[in-house]
Structures are given as C-alpha cells and as structure tokens.
Amino acid sequence: DSVFSHIVRAPEDPILGVTVAYNKDPSPVKLNLGVGAYRTEEGKPLVLNVVRKAEQMLVNDRSRVKEYLPIVGLAEFNKLSAKLILGAESPAIRENRVTTVQCLSGTGSLRVGAEFLAKHYHQRTIYIPHPTWGNHPKVFTLAGLSVKTYRYYNPVTRGLNFQGLLEDLGSAPSGAIVLLHACAHNPTGVDPTFQQWEQIRQLMRSKCLLPFFDSAYQGFASGSLDADAQSVRMFVADGGECLVAQSYAKNMGLYGERVGALSIVCRAADVASKVESQLKLVIRPMYSNPPIHGASIVAIILKDRNMYNEWTIELKEMADRIISMRQQLFDALRARGTPGDWSHIIKQIGMFTFTGLNKEQVAFMTKEYHIYMTSDGRISMAGLSLKTVPQLADAIHAAVT
Numbered sequence: 001d002s003v004f005s006h007i008v009r010a011p012e013d014p015i016l017g018v019t020v021a022y023n024k025d026p027s028p029v030k031l032n033l034g035v036g037a038y039r040t041e042e043g044k045p046l047v048l049n050v051v052r053k054a055e056q057m058l059v060n061d062r063s064r065v066k067e068y069l070p071i072v073g074l075a076e077f078n079k080l081s082a083k084l085i086l087g088a089e090s091p092a093i094r095e096n097r098v099t100t101v102q103c104l105s106g107t108g109s110l111r112v113g114a115e116f117l118a119k120h121y122h123q124r125t126i127y128i129p130h131p132t133w134g135n136h137p138k139v140f141t142l143a144g145l146s147v148k149t150y151r152y153y154n155p156v157t158r159g160l161n162f163q164g165l166l167e168d169l170g171s172a173p174s175g176a177i178v179l180l181h182a183c184a185h186n187p188t189g190v191d192p193t194f195q196q197w198e199q200i201r202q203l204m205r206s207k208c209l210l211p212f213f214d215s216a217y218q219g220f221a222s223g224s225l226d227a228d229a230q231s232v233r234m235f236v237a238d239g240g241e242c243l244v245a246q247s248y249a250k251n252m253g254l255y256g257e258r259v260g261a262l263s264i265v266c267r268a269a270d271v272a273s274k275v276e277s278q279l280k281l282v283i284r285p286m287y288s289n290p291p292i293h294g295a296s297i298v299a300i301i302l303k304d305r306n307m308y309n310e311w312t313i314e315l316k317e318m319a320d321r322i323i324s325m326r327q328q329l330f331d332a333l334r335a336r337g338t339p340g341d342w343s344h345i346i347k348q349i350g351m352f353t354f355t356g357l358n359k360e361q362v363a364f365m366t367k368e369y370h371i372y373m374t375s376d377g378r379i380s381m382a383g384l385s386l387k388t389v390p391q392l393a394d395a396i397h398a399a400v401t
C-alpha cells in the first residue's frame with residue numbers, strides 16, 4: 001500500500017475554507033462574506049483599468065523577455081515599492097538605508113522577513129496582536145520564531161484595548177519583535193489613532209522592540225495611500241530600524257499574481273547592503289527568484305505619473321464603496337430595530353467588520369440565510385452590495401433576536 005497511507009486529512013483553512021463551503025452551497029441567494037477580496041456592486045472580482053492598461057503595454061512591448069529576475073526581484077519594482085510605503089521624501093531612502101526585496105505577495109514578504117530574523121536577530125520572540133490574521137502565527141512559527149500575543153481588541157467596546165496593548169508590549173522582553181498592522185487591522189477593522197501610534201512608537205523605541213509592519217491594505221482603508229502609511233512613516237522618521245511587508249493583492253487587485261515586497265530599514269547604508277546579501281541566502285533556497293509579470297505591472301503603474309494618478313482614483317473608488325456598504329448595513333440594522341449597538345460597523349475601517357457575532361450566531365446565519373463568513377464573526381464588506389445588504393441585515397437581526 002501507499003507510503004503515504006498514514007496521512008490524515010488536514011482541516012480546511014479557517015478563511016479559505018469558507019469559500020470551499022460557499023461553493024458547495026446550491027442556494028441561489030448564497031452570499032460569500034468570507035475571504036478578503038474586493039467585489040464590485042455586481043459581486044464580481046475587479047481588474048483595475050490601469051492594470052489592464054499596464055498589461056497591454058507589456059504585451060505590446062516586444063523587447064520584453066521571460067528571463068529569470070535576480071534573487072531580489074525587479075529592481076525598479078523594489079525602489080518604487082519602498083517609495084510607496086516610506087514616502088517619496090523618506091530620509092531612509094535618501095540615505096540609502098533601506099533594502100527592499102520582491103517577495104511572493106504579503107505572505108511571502110512576512111515569511112522571508114521571519115526566516116531572516118530567526119537566522120540573524122538576537123531575539124526569537126515575536127509578539128502578534130490578539131486577534132490577528134489567521135495565517136500570521138503559522139508563518140512565524142514555521143520560520144522558527146516563538147509567537148506570543150499582545151492584547152489588541154476590546155470585545156466590550158469593539159474597539160482597541162489600548163491599555164492592554166501598552167501593558168503587554170511594556171512587559172515584553174527588551175528587543176522582542178512586534179508585528180504591527182500598518183492600517184486596516186484584520187480581522188477587527190480597529191486601528192490605533194495617530195496619537196496612540198505615537199505612544200506605541202515611544203514605548204517600543206524605549207524598550208528596543210523591533211517593529212515588523214504588515215501593510216496589506218495601503219490606500220484601501222482611508223482611500224489615501226499616504227494616510228494609510230502614516231504609522232510606518234512615524235517609526236522610520238525617528239531614525240530607528242524596522243521591517244515592512246507590503247502586498248499589492250488588495251490595493252492593486254493583483255491577488256493571484258502574488259506581488260509583494262519586504263523592506264528592512266537599517267541605521268546605516270552599509271548595514272542595509274549586508275542585510276540584502278543575507279536576504280538573498282534566505283530567498284535562493286526557498287523559491288530562487290520571484291515572478292516577473294505582476295511586478296512589471298506594478299512598476300509600470302508606479303513610475304508613470306498619469307497611471308499612478310489613475311490608480312489612486314480607482315483605489316479610492318474601491319475604498320469608498322466599502323465605506324458606503326458600512327453605512328448601508330448600519331442603516332439597515334437601525335431600520336429593523338436590531339437589538340444592540342452597531343456603531344462599530346461604521347467606526348471600523350478597511351475591508352472587514354468584526355461584528356461581534358459568536359460562532360453559534362454565525363452558524364445560524366449560514367444555515368438559515370446562506371451567509372458565508374468566518375466563524376470569528378468577521379465579514380468582508382467588499383462582498384456586500386446594495387441588493388444584498390437587506391439579506392445580511394435580516395440574518396443578523398434574526399441571529400440576535
């Protein structure tokens with residue numbers, strides 16, 4: 001018999017498994033509010049016009065070849081990605097203190113960064129928010145880091161547990177790594193205010209905690225690329241060091257192209273260059289070098305003023321549609337007199353609403369109303385449309401009364 005006959009069936013991924021269940025449901029009114037992928041008012045995935053334009057330019061350019069990229073990826077893409085997140089005027093870029101490597105989207109950037117830290121950084125403990133994106137603990141554990149959590153969400157106020165956050169980071173061992181969502185915290189949709197970020201920065205610098213930013217939604221939260229990068233830029237402005245993982249999955253709609261970048265901001269240029277040489281030793285045996293197509297699309301858009309502006313307009317349209325879905329759902333629950341305070345729906349930002357519904361209520365909504373969402377009560381607002389808001393509001397109303 002098979003040498004693999006001892007293998008047991010693994011459970012579905014808690015997030016991607018929702019789509020598996022959704023696909024199996026024959027109901028004509030089923031609604032997928034699980035995976036964090038943008039959908040139009042018609043419920044369809046969106047390819048940005050500016051992305052289609054960039055792809056057309058690539059196809060028309062007969063000089064382009066399919067050679068291997070360097071281990072660190074497309075140089076132009078790396079430079080432009082650092083500029084996007086750190087800002088065109090970033091002192092770190094000006095002083096050549098940043099190394100950026102193209103990775104396999106946000107997940108790949110997090111993994112390469114974690115493997116690098118496990119190999120070269122003196123502290124192996126990483127503090128991640130509770131709750132956080134379901135894949136975070138696995139990525140860091142498999143890379144060889146030991147994962148601890150810091151309090152982040154207050155289920156009573158459905159807002160930030162700022163005191164808990166400060167206490168937990170305050171009692172972390174000096175030098176520990178801290179994962180920070182740059183904006184649009186997944187799954188809670190709760191972000192620190194600017195003032196709170198400044199307090200977090202001061203505390204972290206005083207304890208030499210190493211910031212590892214995860215930026216998967218830049219521009220998607222507020223509609224402004226610069227506003228959504230403020231947390232990262234505050235830390236870089238103080239001259240300290242940090243890591244930043246970037247994903248273009250959501251804000252450029254390049255999900256399946258797997259386009260991302262890891263930047264490491266160092267205190268000195270020669271350190272950054274040595275860091276890059278060691279990042280290459282992590283990447284080479286992992287996947288050797290990254291895919292050329294998606295990075296080429298991003299580079300074309302970021303380097304051309306007109307295409308960059310066109311992108312920002314399309315990005316704001318996506319962000320605004322999600323924000324309007326928040327208002328629609330909030331109004332629909334109020335119109336139904338649904339018991340409870342639902343103001344967090346319009347206070348939270350980014351792609352997700354952390355509803356506060358429990359596992360049983362979620363299971364009820366799936367069974368009775370064919371609503372598919374993660375069991376922690378998170379819904380992707382991007383999956384909603386004007387015509388499906390009533391169905392969700394009816395389901396929530398029934399689940400809580």
Ligand SMILES: Cc1ncc(COP(=O)(O)O)c(CNOCC(=O)O)c1O
Pocket residue numbers: 015034035036037104105106107108133181186214216247248249255260
């Ligand atoms: C916080 C965070 N970091 C990183 C990533 C990595 O995304 P990618 O590797 O696709 O760039 C994601 C993507 N999330 O996936 C959608 C969902 O939670 O339903 C993310 O949310």
